[in-house]
Amino acid sequence: MIKEINIKEDLPTVDLAIARIEQEIEANKLFGEQVIKIIHGYGSSGVGGHIKIKLSTLLPLWKKTKYIYDYIKGENFTQITISNRRYSKKLKEILMQDQYFNSINKGVTILILRSED
Numbered sequence: 001m002i003k004e005i006n007i008k009e010d011l012p013t014v015d016l017a018i019a020r021i022e023q024e025i026e027a028n029k030l031f032g033e034q035v036i037k038i039i040h041g042y043g044s045s046g047v048g049g050h051i052k053i054k055l056s057t058l059l060p061l062w063k064k065t066k067y068i069y070d071y072i073k074g075e076n077f078t079q080i081t082i083s084n085r086r087y088s089k090k091l092k093e094i095l096m097q098d099q100y101f102n103s104i105n106k107g108v109t110i111l112i113l114r115s116e117d
Helices: 014-030 050-064 079-084 089-096
Strands: 003-006 035-039 070-073 108-112
Touching: 003 014, 014 035, 014 050, 035 089, 050 070, 050 108, 079 089
Parallel strands: 003 035
Antiparallel strands: 035 108, 070 108
C-alpha cells in the first residue's frame, strides 16, 4: 500500500506545500515507508498548478542529490513506465495496485524513497 499525502487539501502556498512535502519525505523515511503519493492537484489553468510546476523543478534535483530514489509523475504512472524502471518485483507490484495506476492523473506524483541504510 502506498502512503497518500494530500498537499492541496487546504490550498497552501507553494513554499508551504514544498516544505510539507519535504517533511513528509523525512518522516516517512523514518517510518520505513518506501513509496509516498503526493496529491498536489493540477490547477485550473490547463498548464498545471503552481505546486506541480515547482515540484517538477525540484524532483530531478532531489533524485540527483539522493534525497529521493526516484519519482513518477501522475501522467506517466503507467504500465510502460513501471516496466522500464529498475524496481524490485515487490515494488512494481505495490505500484501497480494503486488506484491512480494507469489513470494518467496530472494531479499526483509518486515518490520512491531512499532507505535509511
